[in-house]
Amino acid sequence: MGAIQSVAVIGAGVMGAAIAAQIANAGIKVRLLDIVPKEGDDRNAIARRAIERLKTTQPAPLMSSRAARLIVPGNTEDDFAALAECDWIVEAVIERLDIKQALYRRLAEVRKPGSVISSNTSTIPLAELMTDMPESLRPDFVITHFFNPPRYMRLLELVTGPATSADAIARITEFCDIVLGKSVIPCRDTPGFIANRIGTYWIQTALILAMEMGIEIEEADAIMGKPMGFPSTGVFGLMDLVGIDLGPHVNASLARLLPKTDAFHRMNREAPFLGTMIAEGYTGKKGKGGFYRSSGRGKDRVRETLSLAAAAQGRLEWRPSIRPDIAEVKDAKKDLKQLVGAKSKYGRYAWGVLGRVLAYAASLIPEIGDDIAAVDAAMRLGYTWKYGPFELIDRLGADWVASHLADLDETTPPLLAKLGKGAFYREDGAALLRFMPDGSYRPIGRAPGVLLLEDAKRGRKPVLTNKSASVWDIGDGVLCFEFHSIMNSIDGDILALLGKTVALVQKSHKALVIYSENLRAGPGKENFSVGANLGLAIFAANLRMWGKIEGTVKEGQKAMQALRDAPFPVVGAPSGRALGGGCEILLHCDAVQAHAETYMGLVEVGVGLVPGWGGCATMLARWQTAKDAPRGPMPAVAKVFEMVSTAKVATSAAEAKELKFLRPGDGITMNRERVLADAKARALAMVAGYAPAEPETLQLPGASGRVALGMAVEEFRKKGVATPHDVTVSSHLARVLTGGDTDMIDPVPVAAVKDLEREAFMALFRTKESQARIKHILDTGKPLRN
Amino acid sequence: MPVYKAPLKDMRFVLHELYDSTAIAELPGNADFTPELIDSVLEEAAKISEEVLFPLNQVGDREGCTYENGVVRTPSGYREAYRTFCEGGWTSISSDPDYGGQGMPLTAAMMVEEMFCSANVAFGLYPGLSHGAYVALKHSGSEEQKKAWLPNIVSGKWTGTMCLTEPHCGTDLGMLRTKAVPKDDGSYSITGNKIFISAGEHDLAENIVHLVLARLPDAPAGVKGISMFLVPKFLPREDGTLGPRNGMQCTAIEHKMGLNGSATCAMSFDGATGWLVGEPHKGLAAMFKMMNTERLSVGIQGLGIAEVAYQNAVAYARERIQGRSLTGTKAPEKQADPILVHPDVRRMLLTSRAYIEGCRALAGWVARELEILEKSDDDDAKQVADDFASLMTPVVKAMFTDLGFEIASLAVQTYGGHGYIRDHGIEQYVRDARIAMLYEGTNGIQALDLVGRKLPQDGGRLLTRFLDPVLEFIEAHQDNDALAEFLPALSQALEHVQEATGVIMEGAMTNRDEVGAASVDYLRLFGLTSLAFVWARMVAVAAPKAGDDGEGAQFYRAKVQTAKFFMERLLPQTGALLTAIRSGAATMMEFEDAAF
Numbered sequence A: 001m002g003a004i005q006s007v008a009v010i011g012a013g014v015m016g017a018a019i020a021a022q023i024a025n026a027g028i029k030v031r032l033l034d035i036v037p038k039e040g041d042d043r044n045a046i047a048r049r050a051i052e053r054l055k056t057t058q059p060a061p062l063m064s065s066r067a068a069r070l071i072v073p074g075n076t077e078d079d080f081a082a083l084a085e086c087d088w089i090v091e092a093v094i095e096r097l098d099i100k101q102a103l104y105r106r107l108a109e110v111r112k113p114g115s116v117i118s119s120n121t122s123t124i125p126l127a128e129l130m131t132d133m134p135e136s137l138r139p140d141f142v143i144t145h146f147f148n149p150p151r152y153m154r155l156l157e158l159v160t161g162p163a164t165s166a167d168a169i170a171r172i173t174e175f176c177d178i179v180l181g182k183s184v185i186p187c188r189d190t191p192g193f194i195a196n197r198i199g200t201y202w203i204q205t206a207l208i209l210a211m212e213m214g215i216e217i218e219e220a221d222a223i224m225g226k227p228m229g230f231p232s233t234g235v236f237g238l239m240d241l242v243g244i245d246l247g248p249h250v251n252a253s254l255a256r257l258l259p260k261t262d263a264f265h266r267m268n269r270e271a272p273f274l275g276t277m278i279a280e281g282y283t284g285k286k287g288k289g290g291f292y293r294s295s296g297r298g299k300d301r302v303r304e305t306l307s308l309a310a311a312a313q314g315r316l317e318w319r320p321s322i323r324p325d326i327a328e329v330k331d332a333k334k335d336l337k338q339l340v341g342a343k344s345k346y347g348r349y350a351w352g353v354l355g356r357v358l359a360y361a362a363s364l365i366p367e368i369g370d371d372i373a374a375v376d377a378a379m380r381l382g383y384t385w386k387y388g389p390f391e392l393i394d395r396l397g398a399d400w401v402a403s404h405l406a407d408l409d410e411t412t413p414p415l416l417a418k419l420g421k422g423a424f425y426r427e428d429g430a431a432l433l434r435f436m437p438d439g440s441y442r443p444i445g446r447a448p449g450v451l452l453l454e455d456a457k458r459g460r461k462p463v464l465t466n467k468s469a470s471v472w473d474i475g476d477g478v479l480c481f482e483f484h485s486i487m488n489s490i491d492g493d494i495l496a497l498l499g500k501t502v503a504l505v506q507k508s509h510k511a512l513v514i515y516s517e518n519l520r521a522g523p524g525k526e527n528f529s530v531g532a533n534l535g536l537a538i539f540a541a542n543l544r545m546w547g548k549i550e551g552t553v554k555e556g557q558k559a560m561q562a563l564r565d566a567p568f569p570v571v572g573a574p575s576g577r578a579l580g581g582g583c584e585i586l587l588h589c590d591a592v593q594a595h596a597e598t599y600m601g602l603v604e605v606g607v608g609l610v611p612g613w614g615g616c617a618t619m620l621a622r623w624q625t626a627k628d629a630p631r632g633p634m635p636a637v638a639k640v641f642e643m644v645s646t647a648k649v650a651t652s653a654a655e656a657k658e659l660k661f662l663r664p665g666d667g668i669t670m671n672r673e674r675v676l677a678d679a680k681a682r683a684l685a686m687v688a689g690y691a692p693a694e695p696e697t698l699q700l701p702g703a704s705g706r707v708a709l710g711m712a713v714e715e716f717r718k719k720g721v722a723t724p725h726d727v728t729v730s731s732h733l734a735r736v737l738t739g740g741d742t743d744m745i746d747p748v749p750v751a752a753v754k755d756l757e758r759e760a761f762m763a764l765f766r767t768k769e770s771q772a773r774i775k776h777i778l779d780t781g782k783p784l785r786n
Numbered sequence B: 001m002p003v004y005k006a007p008l009k010d011m012r013f014v015l016h017e018l019y020d021s022t023a024i025a026e027l028p029g030n031a032d033f034t035p036e037l038i039d040s041v042l043e044e045a046a047k048i049s050e051e052v053l054f055p056l057n058q059v060g061d062r063e064g065c066t067y068e069n070g071v072v073r074t075p076s077g078y079r080e081a082y083r084t085f086c087e088g089g090w091t092s093i094s095s096d097p098d099y100g101g102q103g104m105p106l107t108a109a110m111m112v113e114e115m116f117c118s119a120n121v122a123f124g125l126y127p128g129l130s131h132g133a134y135v136a137l138k139h140s141g142s143e144e145q146k147k148a149w150l151p152n153i154v155s156g157k158w159t160g161t162m163c164l165t166e167p168h169c170g171t172d173l174g175m176l177r178t179k180a181v182p183k184d185d186g187s188y189s190i191t192g193n194k195i196f197i198s199a200g201e202h203d204l205a206e207n208i209v210h211l212v213l214a215r216l217p218d219a220p221a222g223v224k225g226i227s228m229f230l231v232p233k234f235l236p237r238e239d240g241t242l243g244p245r246n247g248m249q250c251t252a253i254e255h256k257m258g259l260n261g262s263a264t265c266a267m268s269f270d271g272a273t274g275w276l277v278g279e280p281h282k283g284l285a286a287m288f289k290m291m292n293t294e295r296l297s298v299g300i301q302g303l304g305i306a307e308v309a310y311q312n313a314v315a316y317a318r319e320r321i322q323g324r325s326l327t328g329t330k331a332p333e334k335q336a337d338p339i340l341v342h343p344d345v346r347r348m349l350l351t352s353r354a355y356i357e358g359c360r361a362l363a364g365w366v367a368r369e370l371e372i373l374e375k376s377d378d379d380d381a382k383q384v385a386d387d388f389a390s391l392m393t394p395v396v397k398a399m400f401t402d403l404g405f406e407i408a409s410l411a412v413q414t415y416g417g418h419g420y421i422r423d424h425g426i427e428q429y430v431r432d433a434r435i436a437m438l439y440e441g442t443n444g445i446q447a448l449d450l451v452g453r454k455l456p457q458d459g460g461r462l463l464t465r466f467l468d469p470v471l472e473f474i475e476a477h478q479d480n481d482a483l484a485e486f487l488p489a490l491s492q493a494l495e496h497v498q499e500a501t502g503v504i505m506e507g508a509m510t511n512r513d514e515v516g517a518a519s520v521d522y523l524r525l526f527g528l529t530s531l532a533f534v535w536a537r538m539v540a541v542a543a544p545k546a547g548d549d550g551e552g553a554q555f556y557r558a559k560v561q562t563a564k565f566f567m568e569r570l571l572p573q574t575g576a577l578l579t580a581i582r583s584g585a586a587t588m589m590e591f592e593d594a595a596f
Helices: A014-025 A045-056 A065-069 A081-085 A097-110 A126-130 A135-140 A166-179 A195-213 A217-223 A234-242 A246-257 A263-267 A273-279 A308-312 A327-331 A345-363 A372-383 A389-396 A398-408 A414-419 A453-457 A492-508 A534-542 A546-565 A581-587 A615-625 A634-645 A653-658 A672-687 A703-718 A724-737 A750-765 A768-780 B008-018 B021-025 B035-053 B055-063 B078-087 B106-140 B143-155 B283-319 B343-375 B379-420 B427-437 B443-454 B457-476 B487-510 B513-545 B551-570 B573-582
Strands: A007-010 A030-034 A071-075 A088-091 A116-119 A141-146 A155-160 A183-187 A292-295 A302-306 A318-320 A425-428 A431-435 A441-443 A469-473 A478-483 A511-515 A527-529 A570-573 A576-579 A591-595 A598-601 A667-669 A697-699 A747-749 B066-068 B071-073 B158-163 B179-182 B188-198 B207-214 B227-232 B234-236 B242-245 B248-253 B264-277
Touching: A007 A014, A014 A030, A014 A045, A014 A065, A014 A071, A014 A141, A030 A045, A030 A081, A045 A065, A045 A071, A065 A071, A081 A097, A088 A097, A097 A116, A097 A126, A097 A135, A116 A135, A116 A166, A126 A141, A135 A141, A141 A166, A155 A166, A155 A372, A166 A183, A183 A372, A195 A217, A195 A234, A195 A246, A195 A263, A195 A308, A195 A345, A195 A372, A217 A234, A217 A302, A217 A327, A217 A345, A234 A292, A246 A263, A246 A273, A263 A345, A302 A308, A327 A345, A345 A389, A345 A398, A345 A414, A372 A389, A372 A431, A389 A398, A389 A425, A398 A414, A425 A441, A453 A469, A453 A478, A469 A492, A478 A492, A478 A672, A492 A511, A492 A546, A511 A672, A527 A581, A534 A546, A534 A768, A534 B457, A534 B487, A546 A581, A546 A750, A570 A672, A576 A581, A581 A598, A581 A615, A591 A653, A591 A672, A598 A653, A615 A634, A615 A697, A615 A724, A615 A750, A634 A703, A634 A724, A653 A667, A667 A672, A697 A750, A703 A724, A724 A750, A724 A768, A747 A750, A750 A768, B008 B035, B008 B106, B008 B343, B008 B513, B008 B551, B021 B035, B021 B343, B035 B055, B035 B078, B035 B106, B055 B078, B055 B106, B055 B427, B066 B248, B071 B248, B078 B106, B106 B143, B106 B158, B106 B207, B106 B227, B106 B264, B106 B283, B106 B343, B143 B158, B143 B207, B158 B188, B158 B283, B188 B207, B188 B227, B207 B264, B207 B283, B227 B234, B227 B283, B283 B343, B283 B379, B283 B427, B343 B379, B343 B513, B343 B551, B379 B427, B379 B443, B379 B457, B379 B513, B443 B457, B443 B513, B457 B487, B457 B513, B487 B513, B487 B551, B487 B573, B513 B551, B513 B573
Parallel strands: A007 A030, A007 A088, A030 A071, A088 A116, A116 A141, A155 A183, A478 A511, A511 A570, A527 A576, A570 A591, A576 A598, A591 A667, B158 B207
Antiparallel strands: A141 A155, A292 A302, A302 A318, A425 A431, A431 A441, A469 A478, A697 A747, B066 B071, B179 B188, B188 B264, B207 B227, B227 B264, B234 B242, B248 B264
């Protein structure tokens, strides 16, 4: 069988539709089937409505409008025969064995031989699913367990049976990894697989102990969140997010399937109020609210929290939310032991939950798998834990954990006893080793085509470095420029190091990749670079060092231009936010190999400025020279004006292409862990015969164009959409984009537009209003509309 | 015998000419304080300073305070002088009229304070500490406490102290041990030892109100667990008369380098009755309200001592004849020329004068902003004032006291060997000035406060309150010929400040030691630049009046010439300071500990 090219998803519920969306995001046509509705003429109505819902859901399951068109709605009667053409059929129907098995029987009839059939079940073991199923299905049947939302959660648990063929495993793994961009973790066919097995125990323990120990919900969330590297929502906030009604199903399934000796049963104690909440519609964010809710409207809006004390006695009462001030939580910033080792109520709760979770995770090896690194990865990628359980044990010290488990009357799991004073992870030169159940340490391998900077860095020193950035040798003559300032913001150090790097590559290397890596950042939280360091900028403004600020703008323009003019290929490899100056760096790269989850935008107007590092000039050139661009100078100017004046941010790499932040030739990598390798390969491919791009000249409309843009802005002001300072910022932007005092017939060199950028940037930076905007975003993280 | 004449002319210049005094007169509550009234207050202050306080300065130094069985006696004449001082209303000039004060603007009160410091800084500490206690109580005390305690403090009938330091903790108050245990009647039982308590015990007033920092039983560790308590020497009865002696006593007084007339006491509190002032655990914040005022006052001590030392150095330089001028005899009728003819003596005198007049003008600016902060009803103006005063407080405290000591030392230098002889009274100023660099937060701590706390605050906002007026002034006087030779120097110094600030803040992002390594140099760099600015402003005012040859014009001519001396001979230090700052922390931090 060849690679998977044609896919269908059966079941257009939340998960099924979102899985179909991710397949479409990868550029693959996908059929989405559901049953024929009992009423109405449209036999595909259920799937069609699901597709419509995908377009409005937030966070968006679809990466582009084009992706939506790749999902073909259908129904399980009329379109079933067409499944014969599919290489992979995903079942995502209701969690009922009889319904699933009936579907499998039908599939066995129509599917083409060798096609992979998978279930997205989270509660039914593969062995049960395959009981009494046609023999022919067994070699090709797997469980592909996606996590919600599938676009953003990188984990995919792959469960295979004893009869599953190696070929099917290889094909589905390759497809899910490379094409869908998921981290495929092979799991044994045990209840809850890996992530839900540990995650459910964690949530249940946190809930039950909070109730029994008299911990309030906000306190529990403050403890069981950030300090431990768990999602900042905490456990109750997380339940609100995923739906409180989900819990009882998962718990019931685990209770049914797990052996009586499993620790889960001890924690699966009754919390009857949950049933009442679900029955009354308090299922969380999707319902009337949950543990947290808002009451009142507008100014009277108050955030309320369920009183856990009252709930424990069977009463549902919400009270105004509190902001817990727990000293141990603050101390935990320096050392987690200050929290989990504290003898206070909060300390006992923290350790009561964490200690049991860690012990539970350790006790599950080798039952759920031999590989602790896989378990850690599953928890990081499926539950957005910053550290997996074994990494957490290493942070606390395995012997510390073992000795403190006695406080909880927990016996030390054999794995932990075997480890003794050691650590689960160990470095050996450039290799990272992990502890195996047999007591040995073995290196963690990466799949071919996966290159992590953290691996390239291990045991080595950077080629160049300063406090904000470093340059690493990633082999084959390619250097990697890495940001490591606050949110990877750009400062003088980064600009200076860029200059040094260009000189170094020119002297002794072949190509440069610009890349940042924070694989522990949760979905949507990674930064390629958020742009210029505004804290430094506002300080310089408060120092009234206008000359220095202008110097930095010039230096930035020079550094960006140097990337373009360098006699070797420079490839940008972004993932996450690439805003302002971060976006401008990418605009000056010879090519970009972007992670699909890349969010590019020139957002300077949000802080009352205009792009000053060539962003305006480059975008003008892109829109003007695009093959599909209309003739004349004005359309490109109008388009770039619209994008920059509204601080438009592309919500995916695919959308960045539509907006021309990326060029048609730029690449998109779906799997986060493959971005660097792909970028490196692209850079190497460009080396032979490389010549830097010629500088562009632009045709800009000058004063007349400025008037036209000004009128548009005036309309917005009249409608109350644009604030007075928006008008000021827009007029400066208009002057830059229309080429200043140029005449329509004169060609304008890009360098001249950069001079205009700098002038406008400085003029705006000197205004109190722009300074106030910068200040506000630094203080609150939110834009100021002045 | 030393001499002292209050520099009223220069004070009036700062109050009325350099700054617009009508703006201050227009603040709520200031209507009565016309320039005429203020001038007459200054003259009265000059009189009591010159005639009552100054003659006791040397006496106090020689006799010192005496301690016997818990009783402290002040030097001869102090009791009478204190009575005269209180009767003249000098304890209450700037206090709130609601509590019996006179509500005089701080701009004038600061000048009065300078005179007291010049005349007798040791004596000045007694009412000075009372005023500190007044400020702390007024900001943090309950209405009831204020009514009960403030009037007697304001009138001088009772005095006040601030009890912070303990034998093992001075700068680091987080280690403070004194305990406060609640009693059933709402009061507290205070137990612990305090040292270095100025005016902790004396014979000037019938009662002493101590403000004591202590820990409640449930207090968190460190500085967040400190509360402030009011602990009187005698517990007043309901009817206001003095009741029984409280459970505390002075166990010793310190034998010091100088400031001998001021009793520096070790206090032992043994179950003394006290009352909580302000909120529990917020004592340090309450104390810091007063600390800022106190720090400015200490800065004024430096200025006061500098002024009197300078006056004596000038007098001595005029009368002492020794050698001949390098450019030929200047006083042929005498055996030798007065030493005033020598360039180096003139350098010392002009250095002193340029710093003194600059500091007085800078103090005048700070006092104005404090006055606006205290009395204005314009929130924006108050914010600017608060920012500016916060920024300048460490500068005034540290630079003024550093200079006070330097100038006292220059005066000794002018005297030659005679300066070292006690009878001349000039070496006392060196000794008296030295403490001001140490107490109320050492000058090293002031510099850390400026660089580590004030500069980074809110993205550097505080600094704009200094930079903007300077930049606006430079801009506005671009075409002013009188300032043509001054503005480039001022601009350059300002650039040095800007650059040094940038260098330090950037260095601090990776290494906090950069803050500590640069702080003292930075404070001086910043201080010199602020002096340069007030000097430029003084030139702008004085130059138009310096033209004619009349005697009145001499004052203004001297101003312009002193400004020139400052710009040319003193301000260039900013360049060297910047160079030193740029070099960073490495040279001091990399030195091996064991090699010291």
